[in-house]
Amino acid sequence: MPHAVITGATQGIGKTIAEKLLSKGYSVAICARNKEKLAELTQEWTAQYPKATIAAYPADLGNRTETEAFGKYVLDTFSQVDILVNNAGSFLPGDICEEPDDRLETLMSVNVYSAYHLTRVLAPTMKNAGSGHIFNMCSVASLKAYPNGGSYSITKYALLGFSDNLREELKPHNIKVTAICPGAVYTPSWEGSGVPSERIMEANDIASMLWSAANLSPQANVETIIMRPVKGDL
Template sequence: MPTAVITGATKGIGRAIAEKLLQQGFDVAVCARSTNQLRDLHDEWERNYPTSKIFMQNVDVSKKEAVKEFAKNILDNFKKIDILVNNAGIFAQGNLAIEADDQLENMMDTNLFSAYHLTRCLLPAMKQYQSGHIFNLCSVASLQAYPNGGAYSITKYALLGFTENLRYELRNEGIKVTAISPGATWSNSWSSSGIAQERIMKAEDIAEILWSTYNLSKQAVVEHIVLRPQLGDL
């Protein structure tokens, strides 16, 4: 069975992607920071997808050594990686002049360095088979400055830059690389915002576009996908 690795997979976009791939018969290796959420989700997925192998690990992806341990455990459990989805991220509004002194460093650790370290650890296994597809979850914040973007927007610009350099380096290795930059996408964090759920994209929309992109012919790659709510950014 094909195998997918997804970070930040217990809710929102990460969960929607993992469940889409499980529905398509994938084995999955996922991580998140909440042990309780992982345990509950493991039980649910084992009931719903009994033919798939499901590997879960509690990981603080802001810690380099924790990411490297996760990668080692993935390679101990799975022979081949078909899809890698670097989805884990944190968000905090800010203004560069007045935001917390360590805000940039904290978000860089999660939003950029987690993807950098996990990808580097798994690439040798992917190169061995000259195949695979890496998806990095960027953001419309990767594309332009906006009010209160601050350090968060910087990290998402950096993740897009990492994605573009990675695609350039791997284009002759048989490994595809795609950046996905969504606008407002529904998750529990929006539930207290007062914004109607119908105004915001569904997490399943991101999963569907990822699946469609993965299924293109071997000689085609979608380099960058930008999705926004129909009525525009919030």
């Protein structure tokens, strides 16, 4: 049975990706700060996918020590890692010159450093296997400056740069790296916003694209996926 690791998997895009992979026969390892939510999901998914291993670990991925501990837990639980989805992230809008002094550091720790440190723990097992696929959840904010983007947009630019450099480094090991850059996706963060759900993309749109990219021939890789609502960005 193949194995996948998904961060930020208790809601929204991450949860939908995890359920897509479970439905395709994967075992999954997930993490979140909320122990109760992790326990609920583990129970739900175990009942729905009895053949899969659901490995859940409480961790704050804004903390390097906890991020690396999650990675070591994965290696102790799974014999291999076939797919890594660095999805954990935080969105805090603002203006660079007006936002709180620690905004950049806060967002870098979750949006960039978590992917960097977790990948460094898990990549060696992919190298040993000579295969694997790493997906980094970037954003259209990785591609273009937007009003009120502030430090959030800076971190998403950085995550795209991390993806490009990581891909170049891992090519000789037959490890694929794909950056996914979605626009607005209807997740719990949009509830109560007044924006109708039919105006923006569904989380399953992202999961479906990831699954398609993960199932190309071994010699093919989709380097960057850009997705926007059909009517454009909000």
